[in-house]
Amino acid sequence: MVKKKSLLRSTGFVLFILFIVFFVLFPFIQMLSTSLKYQWDWGNPSLIPRKINLEAYKELLNIGQAEKSLPDSIKNLLKNTPNLTKTQKNRIIARYKDTGNVFPFFEYFKNSLILAFTAAALSGIIAIFGAYSFSRIQYRGRSTIQRSVLFVYMFGGIVLLIPLYRIFVKLGFLSTPTGTFLTLIVIYMVQTLPVSLYMLGNYFRTIPYSIEEAAMIEGLGRFNIILKIIIPLSLSAIITVFIYSFMIAWNEYLFASIFLKGFKNLYTLPMGLTALFTSKNAIWDRIMAASMLTAIPVIALFMVVQKNLAGGLSEGGVKE
């Protein structure tokens, strides 16, 4: 009797785990599946494509696209004159290539990468010193600072969007591409700074104070202690915080959509993908392939630091 009940229970448990895994993974599988399907196969509910279609990926990654986008007359010309040298051929292709329809995935990728990397690096550096200050040094006003860092959690992006837009328009930063790009870097840095401060502050408190005291007796100043002891000891936490900020900036859409509106070649991936989705080129396989390619770097980064990141998250230092 007891045995039968426990068998029922463990089967139920296994089914529950399978359900969770299915629930979690299904959208990802759907994404992969559709990115590999031909258009005639989309309505087919099966997740396995009847025939694998790699065109979407090739198009986004610009593999073998040079000749495809040429007008037919040029294609024929190239075919009928086989004695052209390679440089001549490339020159003709470059001249007649129709770039209007190509989704500039690499450019958007590059924009996102530069923005997210710079913002995360800057906010990380500023946060290391700031977090050290309020987690290690005694001074008046320290707890107020700590508390106000937490208070910033309550403000969503939308509260800041209108005033920041007005401020930067008034300063004239949004009239040039460079100014706009720098403005976005600063805004992303600001958005990730409170998280970085909070997470690093929590981590620094776990480093035994005796190590610092020993270094002070050796005659090391505070500044050198940060550089030579605190930073090397908390490298894993710093990388975690960096990646966390990187992901926030990589995902950001709200500010990008307002600030980058007029500068198409500054578009980030989220901007580019939404534009692709609403354009005449909106084809599911390309959208899904682009989604896959946007997700992969972040998921790969996550896999690398998973243990640290999970720890950092559960210590409560997070923002969405």
Place this chain on the structure above:
Amino acid sequence: METVRRLYPASLDRKAREEIFGWILILPALLIILSLILYPIFYNIYLSFFNVNLDGGNTYIGLDNYKDVVLDPFFWNSVITTILYVIFTTIGTTFMGLIVAMAMNKTFPLRWLVRSLILLPYVAPVISVVFAWQFIFDPVNGIFMDVTVNKLHLFADRFNLIGSPKAAVWVAILFSIWKNFPFSYLMILSRLQAIDKNLFEAAEIDGADSWQKFKAITFPEIYFVMGAIVLLRIIWNFNKFEEVFLLTRNVKVLSIYTYFKAFTGTMEMGQGAAIAVIQFSLLISFIFIYVKKVLKW
């Protein structure tokens, strides 16, 4: 370094020097937060009393923006949508996080793999997963319509679930639960792992069943972490923009309503600022009630 040294000459005692050094280190972060978060918030309040012209000039109009907003039925509509969204996503993520965390606290083969797979929705970029969700609910190609209409015959015809505001809010809620329950799961799991196993053994000896063990041991231990994640979830989802906007523009939660008001059409930035102020006040009072009544702090 030279400036640092000059700022605290040897005559100052150690404590004062430390204090100055502490301020120097925090100063960059502080200046950035003051000038780009706190100042804009006050500027936003200021703007909410003005008619903001796009060419730069503002005209003071007193409480007119607030009056316009409060008299707009669409505003109240989006307040209700936001509250609905916040309540159901908070309950959903917390409850699901709890169940999954309890399951993952048991040992079973391949647990390490399942544990890391569960985090995928949380770490994947919003923009890359929204399209998969849209495809699932797509009226022509989507699997949801295929299963409910063609296989189970729940509905007579295929329809655009994400296209209608009434139905889309539920898709947005489900999406948010899918995307964010891993966070609750992670927080609860790390608390569960810290519970002393001896407590359970003692309870078993006393003959307690699973429910009694949960009620007497597990629940008191995770009460505070649950309280904290509910609080965070309320704050975050009350302000949520991307997760809703990118999935469907038909669900007008407050952030999206403000966004459309301030940046499309006639670009009523003053009214947008007023909505942001109202939204923040609503959030504060919501939190105040929650902290007083639920957390009893």
